[in-house]
Amino acid sequence: MIAKFWWGSKNGEKRIHWVKWDSLCDSKNEGGMGFRSFKAFNDALLAKQGWRLCQFPNSLLARVLKARYYPRQHFTHASIGHCPSFTWRSIHQAGWIVKRGSFWRVGSGSEVNIWIDNWLPLQHGHKVWSPKPQDCVATHVYDLIDRSVNDWNRGLVENYFLPFEADQVLQIPVINLQAGDKFTWAETANGQFSVGSAYHCIRSWEKLEAKGASAEEVASRATKELAEYKCQLMQLREGDRPAPSQSSPRVWSPPPLGFFKLNVDAAGTGCVWGLGVVIKDEGGNVVGARCRRESRAWSPEMAEVAGLVMRVQLARDNGFWSFNAEADCQSAILKVQAKGVCSAYVDLLVQELQCMVPLFSSISFSHVFREANNVAHHLAKHALVSHDELWLGCTPPCIQSFIASDVILRTN
Incomplete structure (x- = not known):
């Protein structure tokens, strides 16, 4: 319908669609018109509902769906289940977006599975690539932390992971073992899900996979495009950020008496x-x-x-x-x-x-x-x-x- 409106029609007569709709949905920088892909946008909206199930587990909807479909696991590991409702089927089919674009911010590490969950913030896909050693008894990130010094157990990390992944793990700050692990959206600066960032993720992933690119090429291209999108978003929001106050001191001054x-x-x-x-x-x-x-x-x-x-x-x-x-x-x-x-x-x-x-x-x-x-x-x-x-x-x-x-x- 929208394509007909764009290319024009008269008295029911069809006009030639010179460019396919998917190409028109590309950004203007890529030669498109920047129109929204309804399917990708709908998937992004559904992914937001899945994100809310993760962020607000005590809401009525989250408790009902968890009790019915994933009582003993996280939303990102849930299966479609038997005789699913239309609501659950819709949210679940967009769950891959939440899983692919998110990672766990490590607090105590007790909720994060080393070999299954996404938790490496600097790695494409955020998942561990190292094969699990046969003698490995560690299952959760908590098992890799030396609680006596409140830091990583360097020996275990270097023994279990490939060198480049061990370096990534050791760079993750261990700050407060009493803090809970937090599910974080990787594609925004503040870690909170947004429909706009999810839409750009979906479009990047779809285009690269349609070209038959390898997983590494898909990850590299998506990371580059999302970085450009974040820069554009930050520029648009620059006017909303408070500028340094001109009243901020430029010369050191002593504190009041007693301070x-x-x-x-x-x-x-x-x-x-x-x-x-x-x-x-x-x-x-x-x-x-x-x-x-x-x-x-x-x-x-x-x-x-x-x-x-x-x-x-x-x-x-x-x-x-x-x-x-x-x-x-x-x-x-x-x-x-x-x-x-x-x-x-x-x-x-x-x-x-x-x-x-x-x-x-x-x-x-x-x-x-x-x-x-x-x-x-x-x-x-x-x-x-x-x-x-x-x-x-x-x-x-x-x-x-x-x-x-x-x-x-x-x-x-």
């Missing part, structure tokens, strides 16, 4: 990050500092939030109960100030930080420009060539000149 000021920064790229924390009193004197090197595949935002957690822990362990915390990464500050959390790994750090906040008499988090955070920035850079160092009641030699610069700028 301390904590400055933090992260420096590095890729898999190595340096974290630096500096605590000063109302006179601008350094009363504590710490730097630490982390070999983790973190995003800049996650590294900054990790630095916030480290400085709050430093304040707690040394009795600084009233302080103002400053950082030059606005997205990290907004994460800490936000009441809601999403499914990204960074939010496990935010939850840990928020749990410590009630312990303090007074605590605040604010954004400053890099010029007002210069001391912490250079301490973070020092951490890249150093180890975990702690200074109490003295000034780290590597930042003395930058502290003097802060004093000069403040007095001018």
